[in-house]
Amino acid sequence: MQITSPPPRPSARATPPAHPVRVPLVTAPMGVLASLRAMRRNVLSIIPEIATRQPMVSGRTGKRWHMVMDPGALKHILRDRLDDYPKSEVTKNLLRPAIGRSIFIAEGADWRWQRRTVAPAFSLRNMRNLAPIMSAAAERSAERIGAAGAQPVDLFEEMVSTTFDVISDVTFSGGEGFDRDGVHRAIESYIAEAGKASLFDILGLPDWVPRPGRLVTGSGLRAMKRVADEAIERRRAAEATGVPDLLDLLLAGADPESGRHMSTQELRDNLLTFIVAGHETTALTLSWALYLCAFDPDVQDRARAEAQAVLGMRAATGDDVDRLPYIRQVLDEALRLYPPAALLARTAQRADVLCGREVRSGDTVLLPVYALHRHRLLWEDPDAFRPERFADPRAIDRYAYLPFGDGPRVCIGASFALQEAVIILATLLARFRFTPDPGRAPDPVMILTLRPEGGVWLRAEPVAAEV
Incomplete structure (x- = not known):
């Protein structure tokens, strides 16, 4: 395992603060039922503490599994042998009812043509063209926070609202009669219940065996997809005007190799993927960054x-x-301590060797990003909040820091998310001093993403501009 040498800190604090909130990791083996109970409460609670000290940990809970924290092995999985380690069936089963066979779930040739088709929509030029939408949303958020006065505000809920405004305007700038609140409710309802792993998932039962929780939310998802399909068809028939939004860019997109365009269903599944990922992960990054700044x-x-x-x-x-490097470092450190996708799962398709250990075809290979980002051999004082770690990105092993994954399947919206996060965080910090509401620290809990359970309750005091 390679060891990162973090850059020296510019100055030592007189009284360093205690560590921010963290997930207590497992110190004793758990059986199938105990693992199920733990996963339904917090997926990260199944990670053994030793995973922050070893390159790889293996075991069996219904199926053989391996947790990999070694940067070299992670490069092997994510870049060198991508097709041998597709996303696990558990992950696909959890998400397929909501986002179909979109770019997030597709594999092989199906994934490649989708990726080629949508990639131009996320070019730097297009992202900068969409920045005014982000600035307007940041302004509205500042107004709402300011209106709360001396009362504490749940910044998690506020950031969810703000980033959903952004992705809605970026995706459906023309309105199209799209029921934004209805889509948001359907997604949240699905994640809250159906997104939780069941005993059937842990035991590796096939997808055609019904998962009770996912049956409950089926009607809401069907309605959401129907509304999205209608909105896409209306846009197809409309004449394009103004700066193209994400839907315009995807409608115009074609696979450069085959010339193939996306069908309405393929467009819908990918748009819903971008809506979910495009606001959820950014909202979480901002929420945790504001918590850490108040801390x-x-x-x-x-x-x-x-x-x-x-x-x-x-x-x-x-x-x-680009003129706000320290704001970006704060966000990078928030993503290190609280990565939204804090645990990734792959399924080995053929026999392999990782860190000198046998991996069999069918084994589950877990990439515990939460443990990787707090690994004792890769980070100095890993549970501490130190944005200056990222002052020199060259000092950090590329595969020791994976908030957006890596390799060919690196998150296609990473630049969009970071641009949005810098714009919103800088706008809010310039205007307010955030302080914690006593006794209301957030609890890091992961179901599909790493959320601050209980909210991020902060007081926001308006500040004057420095002369």
Whole structure:
């Protein structure tokens, strides 16, 4: 295992703060039923503490599994032998009812043509063209936070609303009669219940065996898909005007190799994927970043000084993003401590050797990003909040930090998410000083993503611009 040498800290704090909230990892083996109970409460609670100290941990809970934390082995899985380690059937079974066979779930040739088709929509030029939508949403968020006065605000709910505004406007800028609230409710309902792993998943039973929780939410998902299909068809028949939004870009997209365009169903499944991923992960990153800034006032003051020096009191724009390096470091460190996709699962398709250990065809290979980001051999004081770790990205092993995955299947929306997060965080920090609401610390809980259970309750005090 390679060892990262973090860059030296610019200065030592007189009284370093305690570590921010974290997930207690397992210190004793668990059986199938205990694992099921733990997973339905918090998927990360099945990670053994030793996973933060070893390159690889293996076991059996219904099926053989291996947790891999070694950067070299992770490169092997994610880049060198991509087709030999597709996403696990459990992951696909959890998500397929909501997002069909979109780019997130597809494998092999089906995934490749979809990726080629949608990639141009996420070019840097297109992302910068969409930045004004992000700036407007940041402005509205600041107004809502300011209206709360001295009352604490749940910044998690506020960031969910803000980022859903962004992805809705980016996706359906023309309105199309699209029921945004209905789509949001259907997605949240599905994740809340049907997204939880069942005993059938742990035992490896096939997808055609019904999972009771997923039957409950089926009608809401069907209605959501019907509304999305109607919106797509209306857009097909309309004349394009103004700056193209994501739907325009995808309708115009074609596979450069075959010339194939996406059908309405394929467009819908991918749009719903982008809507889910495009607001959920960014909302989580912002929520955790605001929690961490309230947790560490020194970091918050430094980030605010940078934001005000660049922005004054206006909202950040796409042109400001590259001039806010410390804001970006705060977000990178939030993604390290609380990665939204904190545990990835793959299924080995053929026999292999990882870290000198046998892997058999059919074994589950887990990539516990949460443990990787807090690994004792890869990070100095890994549970501490230190944005300056990312002052020199070259000092960090590429495969020791995987908030967006890596390899050919790296998250296609990573640049979109980071641009949005920098714009919103800088705008809010320039205008408010955030402090914790006593006794209401968030609890890191992962079902499909790593959420702050209980919310991120902070008080927001307006601040004046520094002269």
